[in-house]
Amino acid sequence: MSNTIQHLTADTARLAADEGTSPRSHQSKVVEYYASATAGYQDWSRNINMHFGYYQWGMNPFDLEAMLENTNRQVFQRLELPGEENRLLDMGCGVGATARFCAQQPGIESVIGITLAPSQVEEALILNSPLPAHLQPTFEVADYHHTPYEAQSFDGVYAIESACHSLEKDKRSLLAEAHRLLKPSGRVVICDGFIKGEQALNAFTQHCYDKTCEHWSLGHFPQLEETLAAMEASGFRNIKVDDITLRIFPSASFVPVVALRYLCKLLWTGDKNPQHWHHLLAPVWGFLLGLNLKRFRYCLISGEK
């Protein structure tokens, strides 16, 4: 881990210094959060998908797990993988729900998932065990700003609700690293909440934003226009933006119910673990932030090397 942190780019370090946050302490917070809070995601998703769900006409809007799995499918489809023997990298894999989904799709040779949290690697390996060996992704502790892999190692790279942990608003280091790692014509897909527009947020939205970031140990939600510019500057072409905010609504509407259930559990067991309370409060503030539809959008963006 400490090697990983040392490798943070000068840009990230500068940005963090500007904002008074050290990258080291920020990443330690992320690790600490997931070490305690990951188990709580079982209340959200049977397969521990740590993201929102993609609704499509014809789906049952009350089947949360199906919508969460459909996000995995949508990301996978946008990788537009060619032929057979594709190698994928999951930048910020959680406990590997998406990596396991991808590893079971046709045309996949291997999937590597990286996370900052060693506890998630342990958990992800346990969750792998029902799968036959050739369908198991591998998991490693690494920082997506600067990974240990050789250039042009992957046919597709994706980041689902993990880019928001980076301190950079334009995600330039993550994008530059994805570009380095991709083979020519490979695609990157980022699925996340984005802030649209460059003017300051109103006071209420800013408060919700700050609280969401604080409780989820986020750096910044990607700023849409700046991220697209950074994508282009990194060398990506054929950049596509899918605004899927409305498709996320049915799964987001589960937040109050799941949060209430989790609150009862915390109160009933007298749980005072601060990370568990962060895990409860983050989606509540995030839900309020998401109500500002003018400024907060949920998007799938992709680009080709």
Ligand SMILES: C[S@@+](CC[C@H](N)C(=O)[O-])C[C@H]1O[C@@H](n2cnc3c(N)ncnc32)[C@H](O)[C@@H]1O
């Ligand atoms: C909300 S979880 C999403 C997990 C997974 N993508 C999913 O959708 O189920 C965010 C993940 O990003 C990882 N993460 C945050 N910052 C990272 C970094 N700098 N490098 C690698 N992973 C990171 C966290 O460790 C965590 O696993």
